Amino acid sequence: MKIGIVLYPTYGGSGIVATELGNELAKKGHEIHFITYSQPVRLDVFQTNVYYHEVTMFDYPLFDYQPYELALTSKMVDVVMNEGLDLLHVHYAIPHASAAYFAQHILESRGIKIPFITTLHGTDITLVGKDPSFEPVITFSINESNAVTVVSNSLKKDTLKHFKITNEIQVIPNFIKTETYNPLNFNCKRVELAPNNERIITHVSNFRKVKRVDDVIRVFKKINQEIPSKLLLIGDGPERLKLEHLCRELNVCDDVKMLGKVQNVAEVLSMSDLFILPSETESFGLAALEALASHTPVLSSNTGGLPEVNKHGYSGFLSQVGDVDDIAKNALYILKDDETLLKFKRQAYKHSLKFEIDVILPQYEELYNKVCCSLNKEN
Ligand code: GMT
Numbered sequence: 001m002k003i004g005i006v007l008y009p010t011y012g013g014s015g016i017v018a019t020e021l022g023n024e025l026a027k028k029g030h031e032i033h034f035i036t037y038s039q040p041v042r043l044d045v046f047q048t049n050v051y052y053h054e055v056t057m058f059d060y061p062l063f064d065y066q067p068y069e070l071a072l073t074s075k076m077v078d079v080v081m082n083e084g085l086d087l088l089h090v091h092y093a094i095p096h097a098s099a100a101y102f103a104q105h106i107l108e109s110r111g112i113k114i115p116f117i118t119t120l121h122g123t124d125i126t127l128v129g130k131d132p133s134f135e136p137v138i139t140f141s142i143n144e145s146n147a148v149t150v151v152s153n154s155l156k157k158d159t160l161k162h163f164k165i166t167n168e169i170q171v172i173p174n175f176i177k178t179e180t181y182n183p184l185n186f187n188c189k190r191v192e193l194a195p196n197n198e199r200i201i202t203h204v205s206n207f208r209k210v211k212r213v214d215d216v217i218r219v220f221k222k223i224n225q226e227i228p229s230k231l232l233l234i235g236d237g238p239e240r241l242k243l244e245h246l247c248r249e250l251n252v253c254d255d256v257k258m259l260g261k262v263q264n265v266a267e268v269l270s271m272s273d274l275f276i277l278p279s280e281t282e283s284f285g286l287a288a289l290e291a292l293a294s295h296t297p298v299l300s301s302n303t304g305g306l307p308e309v310n311k312h313g314y315s316g317f318l319s320q321v322g323d324v325d326d327i328a329k330n331a332l333y334i335l336k337d338d339e340t341l342l343k344f345k346r347q348a349y350k351h352s353l354k355f356e357i358d359v360i361l362p363q364y365e366e367l368y369n370k371v372c373c374s375l376n377k378e379n
Contacts, residue, residue, distance in 0.1 A: 001030050001031070001086050001087065001368060001372070002030070002031040002033070002083060002084060002085045002086050002087075003022075003025065003030055003031070003032055003033065003085065003086065003087050003088075003089055003368065004033045004035055004076065004079055004080060004083075004085045004087070004088045004089070005018055005019075005021070005022045005032060005033065005034050005035065005089050005090075005091070006018075006035045006036065006072070006076065006088065006089070006090040006091065006096045006099070006100065007019065007034065007035075007036050007040060007090075007091045007092070007096075008036065008091070008092055009036045009037065009038050009039060009040040009041065009043075010041065012206065013121065013122075013174070013284070013286040013287070014091050014092045014119075014121035014122075014124075015040055015041065015091070016041070016042055016286060017091065017119075017121070017151070017174055017175075017286065018040075018089075018091035018119075019034070019040040019041070019042045019043055020042060020175070020177070020357075021089075021175075021361070021364065022034055022043075022050065023042070023043070023044045023047055023050065024177070024357055024361055025361070025364075025365075026044075026047050026048070026049035026050045027047065027049075028361070028365075029049065030049065031049050031051070031083075032049060032050050032051065033051045033052075033053055033079055033083055033085060034050070034051065034052045034053065035053045035055065035072070035075055035076060035079055036054070036055060037054065037055045037057075037068070037072075038054065039052060039054075040052075051083070053075060053078075053079050055068070055071050055072050055075045056071065057071050058071065068095065069095040069098065069099050069102075072095070072096070072099045073099045073102045073103045073106070076088060076099065076100065076103035077103050077106050077107055080103070080107055080112065080114055081107070081110070081112065085114060086114070086372055087114065087115055087116070087117065087368055087371065087372055088100050088103070088104075088114060088115070088116040088117070089116070089117045089119065089364075089368075090116060090117070090118050090119070091119045091121060092119075092120075092121050092124045093118060093120055093124040093125070093138050093141065093142065094124050094134060094137075094138065095137075096118070097116075097118040097138070097141035097142065097145060098137050098138075098140070098141040100116040100118070100141070100145075101116070101140075101141050101144050101145075103116075104116055113375055113378075114375075115146035115147070115371045115372060115374075115375045116145060116146055117145060117146060117147045117148070117149065117367065117368070117371060118141065118142060118145040118147075118148050118149075119148075119149045119150070119151070119172075120142070120148065120149070120150045120151070120155060120159060120283075121151055121155075121283060121284075122151065122155055122281070122282070122283025122284065122304070122305075123210075123283075124138070125138075125150075125155060125158055125159050125162060125163075125283070126155075126158055126162075126281050126283060126304070135162075135163070138163060139163045139164055139165070142159070142163060142165055142167060143165060143166050143167045144167075145167060146371045146374075146375065147168075147170065147367055147370070147371045148165075148167050148168070148169045148170065149169070149170045149171070149172045149364075149367065150169055150170075150171055150172075150283075151171070151172070151173055151174050151283055151284040151305065152171060152173060152283055152284045152304065152305030152308050152309075153171055153305070153308060154283065154304045154305040154307075154308065155171075155283040155284070155304070155305060156169050156171055158283075158304075170367065172360060172363045172364060172367070173284060173305075173308070173309075173355055173360060174284045174285075174286045174289055174309075174355065174360075175355050175356065175357045175359070175360035175361070176289050176290065176293045176352060176355050176356065176357065177356070177357045178293045178349070178352055178353060178356055180266055180293075181266045181269065181270070181290060181293035181294040181295075181352075182270075183270035183271075183294060183295055185266070185270070186266070186267045186270045186271075188270070188271060189271065190271045193230055193232065193257070193271060194229075194230045196228065198228040198229050198230045198255075199223075199227055199228070199229040199230070199273045199274065199335050200229070200230050200232060200271055200272050200273050200274075201220060201223065201229055201230070201231050201232070201272065201273065201274045201275075201276060201331070202231075202232045202233075202234065202268060202269060202272040202274070202275050202276075202291070202296070203216045203231070203232070203233050203234065203235075203275065203276050203277065204234040204235055204265055204269075204275075204287045204290070204291075205234075205235045205237070205277070205279075205287060206235055206236070206237040207233075207235055207236055207237030207238060207239045207240050207243065208237050208238060208239065209238070209239060209280070210279055210280045210281055210282075211237075211239075211277075211278075211279050211280075212278045212279060212280055212301075212321070212322070213233065213239055213243055214239070214242070214243060214246055215276075215278040215322065215324055215327070216231070216233070216276045216278060217231070217243060217246050217247060217250060217252065217256065218246075218250070218324045219276060219278070219299075219324050219327045219328045219331060220252060220255075220256065220276075221250045221252050222324070222325070222328035222331075222332075223328055223331045223332060223335065224252060224255055226332055227332065227335050227336070229255065229335070230255050230256075230257065231252070231255060231256045231257070232257050232259055232268060232272070233256065233257070233258045233259065234259050234260075234261075234262050234265060234268055235260075235261060236260055236261050240258070243258075244258070265290060266290070266294060269290060269291055269294035269296055270294050270295075272291065272294065272296045273296065273297075273334075273335060273341060273345075274296065274297055274298075274299065274331055274334060274335060275287075275288065275291035275296045275297070275298045275299070275316075276298075276299045276300070276327065276331075277291075277298060277299070277300040277301070277306070278299075278300065278301045278319070278321070278322075278324075278327060279300070279301055279303060279304075279306070279321075280301070280303065280321055281303055281304050282300075282301070282303055282304045282305060282306050283304050283305050284304075284305040284306075284308070284309060285300060285304075285305060285306050285309050285310070288300055288306065288309050288310055289309055289352060289355055291348070292309075292310075292315055292316075292348040292349065292351055292352035293349065293352040294349075295345040295346070295348055295349045296345065296348055297315060297316040297334055297341075297344035297345060297347070297348045298310045298315060298316035298348065299316050299317050299319070299327050299330050299331055299334075300316065300317075300318055300319075301318065301319060301320065301321045301322075302318035302319065302320060302321075303321050306318065309355075310351075311347075311351050314347050314351060315344070315347055315348045315350075315351035315352075316330075316334070316344065316348065317330035317333075317334075
């Protein structure tokens with residue numbers, strides 16, 4: 001099948017899921033055309049069957065705001081026509097779903113019928129999409145999509161709660177290629193990060209308010225008072241300065257390392273003993289799944305889709321949002337001795353297999369076939 005994948009190319013989870021999905025579909029023989037404004041971070045450029053089409057903007061002084069959605073729509077039309085695509089799969093509703101709807105109708109006027117599938121990832125619904133400035137467009141484009149998927153049952157519930165949805169919504173969770181996260185793939189640099197055999201605790205995010213990274217630091221302070229530990233903060237974002245201040249205030253700077261936007265997150269996770277994700281909202285929590293696949297137990301909040309990813313008492317623990325004491329208590333329980341830590345590490349990995357790519361990919365392929373078949377029947 002020839003599939004156009006529209007995505008955000010940055011470090012965000014939706015872009016990662018879309019890129020990994022395209023890479024894997026290409027390995028299975030599908031022809032994948034990525035359409036976006038810059039090369040996706042995890043794009044496998046050497047993979048056969050993978051193509052990249054860049055949306056270029058026409059810079060004109062009249063535009064205070066560049067009309068990206070129109071440039072994207074035109075690019076979709078161009079790629080579908082010239083590459084003979086069978087299907088468009090757009091990730092993140094804004095503005096990809098409405099651009100796809102527009103492209104679909106332009107193509108129809110030129111005698112080409114193509115279906116589009118919209119995958120909702122979370123913030124497009126829970127934070128941005130429900131804002132009145134976007135709601136009518138989001139509702140319309142979800143309902144007009146030929147198929148809609150969401151990454152968790154929780155996101156399905158939120159979508160149905162905030163929008164008047166008449167279309168069917170299918171849950172297809174985030175996935176992982178567990179082999180990529182096998183700690184044996186990496187040379188262990190543990191001693192450089194924790195020279196006195198301290199426990200290593202990790203957090204990965206884009207340091208936005210919703211991630212509550214300050215809770216991570218407060219939890220770490222409590223852990224470090226009982227068990228010598230190091231905290232690795234991976235990523236970057238708007239909260240970083242405040243977090244640096246908090247480290248100073250709590251006097252933990254010597255034990256907290258901010259690694260920035262690390263290229264190979266799996267390498268750092270391979271050395272971690274515990275991963276903390278205390279988000280305010282999280283439709284799925286791909287970062288938590290990456291940790292589990294790296295044999296790292298997860299302490300997360302119990303919000304959104306996180307209980308679907310992290311099994312309480314097995315792959316880690318769930319706590320109420322903001323309950324720093326409870327997270328710290330659970331951390332001390334897991335880290336207290338090697339035997340308990342090893343048990344949780346094994347269970348974390350075992351749980352991640354539920355989301356192995358081989359389990360999830362066929363669900364997308366089945367949906368692609370269904371959508372294309374029903375369009376062919378219509379014609
Ligand atoms: O978490 C982020 O800030 C990035 C965001 C995105 O839109 O790229 O991630 C969302 O999509 C991921 C992939 O489906 C999910 O695993 C994340 O949970 C979700 N983030 C939120 O809901 C906050």
